[in-house]
Amino acid sequence: MIQRIATVAVYVEDQQKAKQFWTEKVGLKVVAEHPMGPNAFWLEVAPKGAQTALVIYPKAMMKDSNERKPSIVFECDDVLATYEAMKAKGVEFLGEPQQMQWGTFVQFKDEDGNEFVLKG
Numbered sequence: 001m002i003q004r005i006a007t008v009a010v011y012v013e014d015q016q017k018a019k020q021f022w023t024e025k026v027g028l029k030v031v032a033e034h035p036m037g038p039n040a041f042w043l044e045v046a047p048k049g050a051q052t053a054l055v056i057y058p059k060a061m062m063k064d065s066n067e068r069k070p071s072i073v074f075e076c077d078d079v080l081a082t083y084e085a086m087k088a089k090g091v092e093f094l095g096e097p098q099q100m101q102w103g104t105f106v107q108f109k110d111e112d113g114n115e116f117v118l119k120g
Helices: 014-025 078-087
Strands: 006-013 027-037 042-046 053-058 074-075 098-102 104-111 115-119
Touching: 006 014, 014 027, 014 042, 014 053, 027 074, 078 115
Parallel strands: 006 053, 074 115
Antiparallel strands: 027 042, 042 053, 098 104, 104 115
């Protein structure tokens, strides 16, 4: 039986730039970083204590990387506080947080143009 989701891949042009984005701007931690060939690493980032991580994967190693798009929702206790903290660090949001019957959400982009959702 499947017990948990281990990783979700996000395809990027520059792993080091993406690492900086996810750690310094979003606040995730590096949980794995292993050499994977010339100028590439197996790089995983995750919230502290999480069981699931993002794999920051180099597009250069995937022939069809432009067709692969992440669809990832990050859950947080306080969407508005998280939004303000990330925005202050330079994260680009696609709008203001929106209140729905099921909670609050807002979309943001990484530096490769991938879109993600914060939800609470």
